[in-house]
Amino acid sequence: MNEADQRWANLGTLAREVLNEGTEQHVSPLAPPEFIRRVHQRRVEETRKAWWLGPVVATVSLAAGAYWLSVADRDIGFSAVGGTLVDDTFSAEASRGVLHFTDGSLVTLQAEAQVQVVDTSPEGATLQLREGTAQFDIEHKPQTAWNVRSGPFTIQVTGTRFDTSWSEKAQRFELRLHEGSVVLSGGQLTSPEALKPGERFVALVGEKTYEKSSLLEPALPEAPEAQQGTPEALPTAPDLPEGTEPPTVPSEPQLTSPGDSEWSRLLRDGKFTDILRQAEARGLQQCLRSCSLAELRALADAARYSSKLDVARRCLHAQRDRFAGGAAATTALYLLGRVEEQAGEPGLARQWYTRYLEESPKGSLAPEAESRLKRLGGDP
Amino acid sequence: MSASAATHPAAAPRGLPPEERSKLEPSDEVLVRRMLEGDTAAAQWIWRRYSPAVRSALKSTLGPDDEVEDLLQEVFLRFLKAAPRLVNRDALKPFLISIALRAVGSELRKRRVRRIVGLRPPEDLPEQVAPPADHAGRQAVSALYRVLNKLRTRSRFVFVLHYVEGLTHKEIGEIMGLSKITVKRELVRAGEKLERSFEHEPALRAYAASKRGQE
Numbered sequence: 001m002n003e004a005d006q007r008w009a010n011l012g013t014l015a016r017e018v019l020n021e022g023t024e025q026h027v028s029p030l031a032p033p034e035f036i037r038r039v040h041q042r043r044v045e046e047t048r049k050a051w052w053l054g055p056v057v058a059t060v061s062l063a064a065g066a067y068w069l070s071v072a073d074r075d076i077g078f079s080a081v082g083g084t085l086v087d088d089t090f091s092a093e094a095s096r097g098v099l100h101f102t103d104g105s106l107v108t109l110q111a112e113a114q115v116q117v118v119d120t121s122p123e124g125a126t127l128q129l130r131e132g133t134a135q136f137d138i139e140h141k142p143q144t145a146w147n148v149r150s151g152p153f154t155i156q157v158t159g160t161r162f163d164t165s166w167s168e169k170a171q172r173f174e175l176r177l178h179e180g181s182v183v184l185s186g187g188q189l190t191s192p193e194a195l196k197p198g199e200r201f202v203a204l205v206g207e208k209t210y211e212k213s214s215l216l217e218p219a220l221p222e223a224p225e226a227q228q229g230t231p232e233a234l235p236t237a238p239d240l241p242e243g244t245e246p247p248t249v250p251s252e253p254q255l256t257s258p259g260d261s262e263w264s265r266l267l268r269d270g271k272f273t274d275i276l277r278q279a280e281a282r283g284l285q286q287c288l289r290s291c292s293l294a295e296l297r298a299l300a301d302a303a304r305y306s307s308k309l310d311v312a313r314r315c316l317h318a319q320r321d322r323f324a325g326g327a328a329a330t331t332a333l334y335l336l337g338r339v340e341e342q343a344g345e346p347g348l349a350r351q352w353y354t355r356y357l358e359e360s361p362k363g364s365l366a367p368e369a370e371s372r373l374k375r376l377g378g379d380p
Numbered sequence: 381m382s383a384s385a386a387t388h389p390a391a392a393p394r395g396l397p398p399e400e401r402s403k404l405e406p407s408d409e410v411l412v413r414r415m416l417e418g419d420t421a422a423a424q425w426i427w428r429r430y431s432p433a434v435r436s437a438l439k440s441t442l443g444p445d446d447e448v449e450d451l452l453q454e455v456f457l458r459f460l461k462a463a464p465r466l467v468n469r470d471a472l473k474p475f476l477i478s479i480a481l482r483a484v485g486s487e488l489r490k491r492r493v494r495r496i497v498g499l500r501p502p503e504d505l506p507e508q509v510a511p512p513a514d515h516a517g518r519q520a521v522s523a524l525y526r527v528l529n530k531l532r533t534r535s536r537f538v539f540v541l542h543y544v545e546g547l548t549h550k551e552i553g554e555i556m557g558l559s560k561i562t563v564k565r566e567l568v569r570a571g572e573k574l575e576r577s578f579e580h581e582p583a584l585r586a587y588a589a590s591k592r593g594q595e
Contacts, residue, residue, distance in 0.1 A: 004571055004575070005571075007588055008539070008543045008571060008574070009543055011520065011521075011524060011543065011587065011588075012540075012542075012543030012544040012545075012546070013544075014517045014520065014521060014587075015440065015521045015524060015540075015543075015544045016436075016440065016544050016545075017517070018444070018517060018518050018521045019439045019440060019443075019444060019521070019544075020436070020439070035453060035456075036420070036423050036424050036426075036427045036456060037420050037423070037424060039456075039457060039460060040415070040420045040423040040460060041420055058464065058465065061465055062465070065465070075558055075559050075561075075562040076559070077553070077557075077558070077559045078559065087560075088560075088561055117559075117561060119561060119565075120559045120561055120562060
């Protein structure tokens with residue numbers, strides 16, 4: 001305990017003593033147990049007279065509570081699954097660890113990775129990736145404000161999914177963006193750099209070089225002397241955004257249309273309503289039957305972010321039906337779980353996460369599915 | 381329906397030593413369940429078990445005041461109304477204290493309004509009824525609450541729950557729905573504000589500089 005802490009603790013003890021002087025003189029005019037008895041009996045009688053009020057009041061209260069929780073000006077909280085959480089620093093140690101944030105965001109750390117939660121606010125958090133590789137799945141909200149510091153770089157995040165790694169020894173930074181958009185600054189960048197889904201940014205800080213490339217292209221190599229200790233990169237095949245599915249997935253047709261880039265751009269810009277409007281203009285049913293995979297994904301994301309959960313469900317089911325056997329169909333299972341969580345249906349969410357794990361036990365989203373399942377009270 | 385705790389079926393037998401009695405006393409979960417089933421004795425048990433802790437939290441968050449007993453009843457009234465919605469029935473104390481904080485928050489808001497419209501002087505802190513055992517200490521506590529009155533309610537609650545009530549960062553976080561980091565940040569803010577107030581609050585400065593304030 002530092003000096004100031006000790007001083008306030010002593011003052012607190014004094015306050016407790018002073019405030020509790022003469023406690024016995026403060027007696028309620030009605031003896032407390034009697035007061036409690038009267039009030040409780042009155043409530044019991046009222047409940048008997050108007051039994052139907054209970055469910056109505058409970059429903060209204062729950063709705064008000066849910067609304068209050070959704071708008072309350074509270075800092076987001078977090079909890080850890082796997083790994084070790086000491087104060088604000090979470091270490092994954094020998095296996096993966098996941099940080100759950102109360103806004104629904106997830107941070108999955110690979111083995112040996114370490115992240116510090118520097119600050120939290122009602123809109124997001126600031127995290128410092130001290131070492132290793134981590135996957136971020138940040139929930140999109142209108143006022144989302146997340147920052148991730150990794151090495152000398154700062155990643156400004158809205159709703160998005162990306163992996164980043166930092167090796168202190170190799171001074172190597174890598175960012176792989178799968179969904180949404182981020183703005184990168186710091187390091188050798190002279191001005192902030194926006195990244196699009198499917199892009200990778202690699203910087204060798206010691207050598208003052210960096211490169212932005214497609215996730216399908218090979219990355220800038222690691223510094224030779226540091227390759228041995230660098231954590232393994234996260235698998236990304238099922239998470240790749242539009243047009244970037246590896247050609248080794250034959251069962252997943254690569255259908256594209258002029259709308260692909262348009263909807264992805266709108267998604268990146270946060271114009272979810274525009275995507276939904278365009279889909280409705282085409283005819284939602286028609287789109288579900290004929291839109292490309294990339295469009296379906298963009299539409300499902302836009303619908304999720306706009307809380308049009310029924311549309312999101314239909315898109316994800318269409319993704320499963322039309323692209324059965326492929327990575328997109330499996331990913332849709334996980335996303336259906338997310339949609340049901342958003343809808344306040346934990347039972348259904350559990351079923352979707354379980355199905356995802358059955359279909360893809362080693363999939364890139366398996367740690368998240370397992371963690372969410374645990375949090376919802378189901379066995380992974 | 382039983383009206384007396386002594387005849388309550390879940391009550392521990394009389395004549396046992398206190399530590400043995402406490403082992404046999406009904407859990408919070410049992411008390412809440414029975415209270416919701418209409419057992420008034422269970423409600424009285426809850427009052428006996430937790431009214432001292434709630435009274436203490438009310439006193440320390442509100443400061444020297446004569447309205448604590450009214451607020452204590454208010455808290456239990458709110459509890460009786462809210463009990464059917466209680467999810468974690470084994471965590472009654474944090475639930476009751478969170479209700480107490482809301483009651484104090486609303487009382488503090490009313491007082492601010494009264495001060496603004498001139499119905500209550502800004503430094504109107506009622507005198508303690510008890511004779512002053514430690515005049516300098518009492519002055520320091522009055523000064524402390526004058527400064528706390530200028531803090532935002534969240535900082536005030538966090539400071540008081542930690543330093544006066546002795547709760548940990550984690551416990552405060554659970555009661556107030558805050559992360560541990562935010563609790564720590566609020567404590568730092570409140571401490572800084574108090575340090576800055578030394579200039580205007582000689583009693584607080586004198587206490588901080590005294591042996592007792594530094595021990």
